[in-house]
Amino acid sequence: MPRRPDQFSPRERVLLASLTEAGPGFYALVGVLLAVIAWGIIAYTVQLRYGLGVTGLRDNFMWGVYITNFVFFIGVSHVGALMSAILRITGAEWRRSVTRMAEAITFASLLMGALMPFVDMGRPDRILNLLLHGRLQSPVLWDILSISTYLTGSTLFLYVPMIPDIALLRDRFAEGPAWRRRLYTLLALGWKGTEVQRHHLERIMGIMAIIIIPIAISVHTVVSWIFGMTLRAGWNSTVFGPYFVSGALFSGAAAVVTAMAAFRWAYHLEEYITEAHFRRMGYLVITLGMIYAYFTFAEYITPAYKMATAERGYLTAVFSGQFARLFWFTQVGGVLLPLLLLTVPRISWVPRLQRVLFLRPVPALATIATSVAVLLALPAVLPRTAALGGFDVIRQLPVWIIGALGGWLFLTLLPVFRQRPIAAAVVASLLVNIAAWLKRFVIIVPTLQFPFLPIQRAPAGWAIYQPTWVELSITAAAVAGFVLIYLLFSKVFPIVSIWETREEGHRPGAALSPAGGHGGVADAPAP
Amino acid sequence: MRRLRSLLFCGLFVVALAAMPTRVEGAEPARVVLQTQSAPDGSARLTATVVDSRGAPVAESPVTFKARTTFGWLTLAETTTGADGKARTILAVATVVEEIAVEVGGEGTVRAAILLGARRTSAPRIRPGWDVLRGVSPQPGFISPYLVPLQVILFGMILGGIWATYGYVAWFLLRIRGAR
Numbered sequence: 001m002p003r004r005p006d007q008f009s010p011r012e013r014v015l016l017a018s019l020t021e022a023g024p025g026f027y028a029l030v031g032v033l034l035a036v037i038a039w040g041i042i043a044y045t046v047q048l049r050y051g052l053g054v055t056g057l058r059d060n061f062m063w064g065v066y067i068t069n070f071v072f073f074i075g076v077s078h079v080g081a082l083m084s085a086i087l088r089i090t091g092a093e094w095r096r097s098v099t100r101m102a103e104a105i106t107f108a109s110l111l112m113g114a115l116m117p118f119v120d121m122g123r124p125d126r127i128l129n130l131l132l133h134g135r136l137q138s139p140v141l142w143d144i145l146s147i148s149t150y151l152t153g154s155t156l157f158l159y160v161p162m163i164p165d166i167a168l169l170r171d172r173f174a175e176g177p178a179w180r181r182r183l184y185t186l187l188a189l190g191w192k193g194t195e196v197q198r199h200h201l202e203r204i205m206g207i208m209a210i211i212i213i214p215i216a217i218s219v220h221t222v223v224s225w226i227f228g229m230t231l232r233a234g235w236n237s238t239v240f241g242p243y244f245v246s247g248a249l250f251s252g253a254a255a256v257v258t259a260m261a262a263f264r265w266a267y268h269l270e271e272y273i274t275e276a277h278f279r280r281m282g283y284l285v286i287t288l289g290m291i292y293a294y295f296t297f298a299e300y301i302t303p304a305y306k307m308a309t310a311e312r313g314y315l316t317a318v319f320s321g322q323f324a325r326l327f328w329f330t331q332v333g334g335v336l337l338p339l340l341l342l343t344v345p346r347i348s349w350v351p352r353l354q355r356v357l358f359l360r361p362v363p364a365l366a367t368i369a370t371s372v373a374v375l376l377a378l379p380a381v382l383p384r385t386a387a388l389g390g391f392d393v394i395r396q397l398p399v400w401i402i403g404a405l406g407g408w409l410f411l412t413l414l415p416v417f418r419q420r421p422i423a424a425a426v427v428a429s430l431l432v433n434i435a436a437w438l439k440r441f442v443i444i445v446p447t448l449q450f451p452f453l454p455i456q457r458a459p460a461g462w463a464i465y466q467p468t469w470v471e472l473s474i475t476a477a478a479v480a481g482f483v484l485i486y487l488l489f490s491k492v493f494p495i496v497s498i499w500e501t502r503e504e505g506h507r508p509g510a511a512l513s514p515a516g517g518h519g520g521v522a523d524a525p526a527p
Numbered sequence: 528m529r530r531l532r533s534l535l536f537c538g539l540f541v542v543a544l545a546a547m548p549t550r551v552e553g554a555e556p557a558r559v560v561l562q563t564q565s566a567p568d569g570s571a572r573l574t575a576t577v578v579d580s581r582g583a584p585v586a587e588s589p590v591t592f593k594a595r596t597t598f599g600w601l602t603l604a605e606t607t608t609g610a611d612g613k614a615r616t617i618l619a620v621a622t623v624v625e626e627i628a629v630e631v632g633g634e635g636t637v638r639a640a641i642l643l644g645a646r647r648t649s650a651p652r653i654r655p656g657w658d659v660l661r662g663v664s665p666q667p668g669f670i671s672p673y674l675v676p677l678q679v680i681l682f683g684m685i686l687g688g689i690w691a692t693y694g695y696v697a698w699f700l701l702r703i704r705g706a707r
Contacts, residue, residue: 136674136682145682149689156696163703189704196706204699211692 011271012502015494016172018267022491025266030487033480040477043470044119052122054470060455061448061465066120068440069478072251073113074147074223075244075436079252080106081154082216083284085209094280096500097272101263102256103158104495108485109255110151112478117143119474139225150219157208159187163201164499167191183492220248227443233303233314234447243295250288251436254338254429257281259486261426263495272496278425282342285429289339296331314450322464323446325399326438334435337410338428344414345421354415364412368405375401554579556588556631561639563618563627571618571643575629577608584612588631592616595626603627 008016047054057064080102087095118124134141170184191197221241228240237243257278264273303311304319318327344350353359358367417424445465449455455463467475489495557580564572573592577585585608592603592614604616618624628640 136678145686149686152693153689156693160696160700189700191703194706197703200699200703200706204696204703207692207696211689215689 009502012498014268015272015496015498018269019169019491019494026487030484033484033487036480037477037484040474040480043473043477047119047470047474048124054468056466056468056471058462058465059458060451060462061445063120063444063448064465065441065467065471065475066116068437068444069475070113070116070120071223071244071440071444072437073109073116073478073482074220075248075440076252076255076433077106077109077113077150077154078216078220078245078248079256080104080109081150081157081212082249083253083256085157085212085216088205088209094277097269097496098256098260098277098281099500100158100162100493100497101259101495102252103154103161104486104489105252105255105259106154107158108482108489110147110154111485112482114147114151115481116478139222139229142222143226146215146219146222150215153208153212153215157212160201160204160208161497161500162493163187163189163191164193165494165497167193168498169494180492217245220245227447232447232452233311233450234318234443237299237302239295239299243292243299246288246292246295247436247439250285250292251433253281253285253288254432254436257285257425257429258433261422261429263490264422267490267495269496272501275421278422279345282421282425282428285425285432286339286342289335289432293335293339296335310450310452314446317446317449318442322449323442327442330435330439330442333431334439335432338432340410340414341417341424341428341431344418344424347418350414350418353411358408359412361412361416364408368409368412371401371405375405554583554585556585556637559590559629559631559637559639561627561629561641563641563643569620571627573603573616573618573627573629575608575614575631575639577612577614577631577637584608584610586610586612588612588614590614591630592618593628593630594618594624595628600628 055064084095084099084102087099118127121127130141130144134144166184167188170181170188173180173184221244224240224244227235228237230236260273260277260281263269300315304315307315317323358364417427449464556577558578560576560578562574562576564574566572575590575592577588577590579585588608589605590608591605593600594603595601603618606614606616608614614629618627624643626640626642628638631637
C-alpha cells in the first residue's frame with residue numbers, strides 16, 4: 001500500500017517539497033547555467049573548426065587549463081565515494097544527512113572530469129585509436145581504465161542506497177507526472193522492503209563501501225602518474241600519488257561543505273543539516289588540510305634543498321618568479337587561511353580582537369577601503385622604476401600592500417566569523433576550492449615551461465602559456481555543467497537520504513541495526 | 528693584316544658560337560620518366576629523365592620532386608636537368624613515403640608518379656624471445672615496446688576483480704528485483 005503524504009514527518013515533507021517546488025530563483029539559475037553551457041559549446045565549436053591553435057596550447061604546452069580542470073574535477077569527485085564509504089564503515093551516525101550530497105558530487109564531477117581529456121584533444125574523432133592501438137604500458141591508458149571503472153563504481157555506490165528512497169518516491173508520486181512514475185518504478189527495482197530485499201541491499205552496500213575505497217584512491221593515484229611517470233622537473237616525484245590523493249580529499253571535503261550550505265539555504269534543510277554537521281565536516285577538512293600541507297612541504301622541500309640544474313628554473317619561477325603569486329595564494333589563501341577560519345570557533349582569544357581599535361570592523365574597513373583607493377592611484381603617482389635607479393621593491397609594493405590589507409581584513413573579520421561558524425566554513429571551503437584549481441594549474445603549466453631542452457626558435461608568445469577565451473569559456477561551461485547536473489539531481493532525487501535519516505531521526509539514540517555499520521537497512525521503508 | 532685579323536675574329540666567333548650550349552630547337556619536355564633505386568639504409572635515389580617529343584634528352588629543364596604525405600604533396604627538391612636530361616635527388620627516409628611524383632617545367636604540365644609500395648615500418652630491432660614469457664621484458668621496467676606479462680597479469684587481476692565484483696553486485700540487484 002502506498003505511503004500517504006501525511007505519513008511523512010514535517011521535515012520529510014520539506015525535503016520532498018524540494019523535489020517539486022521551484023521558485024523563480026531556480027529557473028533563473030538554470031537559465032544562467034544553460035547560457036554559460038551554450039557559450040561553452042560555441043567556444044568548443046570554434047576549437048573544432050579551427051583546431052587547438054585557438055587555444056593557448058602550443059608545442060611545449062600540450063596541457064593547460066583543460067587538464068587542470070580534469071585533475072580538479074577528478075579530485076573533487078574523490079570525496080563523495082571515499083568519505084561516504086569510510087563514514088559508513090566506521091558507523092559515523094552524523095554522516096546520514098550528508099553522504100548522498102557527497103556521493104552526488106562524485107557523480108557530477110566525474111562526468112565533467114572525464115569529458116576534459118576529450119576537449120583537450122585536437123582530433124576527438126581519433127579517440128578510438130586510444131583503445132585500438134593504446135599501449136597497456138602507458139599511464140594514459142591506465143587513466144582511461146581507472147576512470148571508467150570508478151565512474152561505474154561510484155554510480156552504483158550512489159544508486160544502491162537510494163533504492164529504498166526511490167521506492168518511497170514511487171509511492172509518493174503514484175499520481176504524479178508520468179516521467180517521474182516511470183523513472184521511479186524502473187529504478188526502485190520492485191522494492192517492497194521485504195526481509196530478503198533488505199538482506200540483499202545490506203550485502204551490496206557492504207561490498208560497495210569496501211571496494212569503492214581502493215578504487216577511489218587508485219584513480220587519483222593513476223591521475224598523478226600521468227605526471228609522475230615522466231622525468232620532467234616538478235613532476236618526477238615519488239610522493240605524487242599520495243600528494244594528489246590528499247589534495248583531492250581536501251578539496252572534495254571542502255566542496256561538500258559548500259554544497260551543504262547551498263542546499264541548507266535553498267531547500268530549508270536546517271533540520272537535516274545542522275551547525276554540528278558543519279563543525280564535524282570542518283574537523284574533517286582541517287585534518288585533510290594538514291595532511292595535504294605536509295605532503296606539499298615534502299613535495300617541494302626535497303628538490304628545493306638540492307636545486308638540481310634541471311629543477312632550478314622551474315622552482316625559481318614557482319617560488320619567486322612568474323608563478324609565485326599563484327603558488328603563494330594557494331598556500332596561504334588555500335590552506336593556511338581556511339584552516340584558521342575553521343578553527344576560529346574554538347579559539348578563545350578571538351573576541352578580544354574587537355577591543356583593538358584598528359581591528360574594529362567600521363574603522364578597519366574604512367581604512368582598508370581608503371588604502372585600496374590609494375593603491376589604485378599609486379601607479380600614476382609613483383615615479384617610474386627607471387627613475388629610481390631600477391629599485392625593484394617599488395614594483396612589488398602593491399603586492400605587499402595588498403597582502404598586508406588582506407591580512408588586516410582577515411583579522412578584522414575573525415570575530416565575525418566566530419559568531420557565524422557556518423559562514424566561516426563556507427568561506428573556507430570556497431577558498432580551498434579556488435586554490436585547489438589554481439594549484440593544479442601551478443603543478444601543470446610551470447613544468448611545461450621548463451623543459452630539459454630550452455624552448456627555442458619559437459615565436460615569442462609560444463614560450464609562455466596564456467589561456468584564451470575559448471579555454472576559459474569551456475572551463476566556465478564545465479563548472480556550469482557540474483552545477484546543473486548536481487542541481488537537477490537534487491530535483492529528481494532527495495538530496496538527503498530519507499530512510500537513513502528517518503532511522504536516525506525517529507529512533508534517537510537507537511542502537512544501529514546489525515548492519516548499521518555501513519548504513520543498515522533494518523528501518524528501510526516497507527509499504 | 529687587317530684582313531687576317533678579321534678572319535681570325537670571325538673564326539673565333541664561329542667557334543664560340545659552336546661551343547655555346549644551345550637548346551635544340553623544338554626540344555620542349557614532352558615526357559618524364561621517374562626511377563627509384565633503394566639503398567640498404569632506407570634511403571632512395573630518385574632519377575627523373577626528361578625527353579622531348581623525339582625522345583632526345585632535354586637539358587636545363589626545371590624539375591620538382593614531390594612526396595605524398597598525410598597533409599598533401601610535399602616538395603622534396605627543386606632542381607634542373609643536366610646535359611643528359613636527368614635530374615637526381617636523394618630521399619633520406621624512403622620507408623615512410625608511399626608515392627613520389629616529379630613535375631617538369633614551371634607549369635608542371637609534364638608529370639610522372641611512382642608508388643614506392645605500401646608504407647614499410649622498420650621492424651623493432653629487439654624481438655621478444657622466450658625470456659618474455661618468464662616475465663622479463665626486452666627493456667627494463669614497464670617502459671617497453673612489448674606487453675610485459677607480469678603487467679598484463681596484474682592488470683587482469685585488478686580490473687577483472689573489480690568488474691567481477693560489479694557483476695556480482697548487479698546480480699544481487701536483479702535478485703532484489705525478483706525477491707518477494
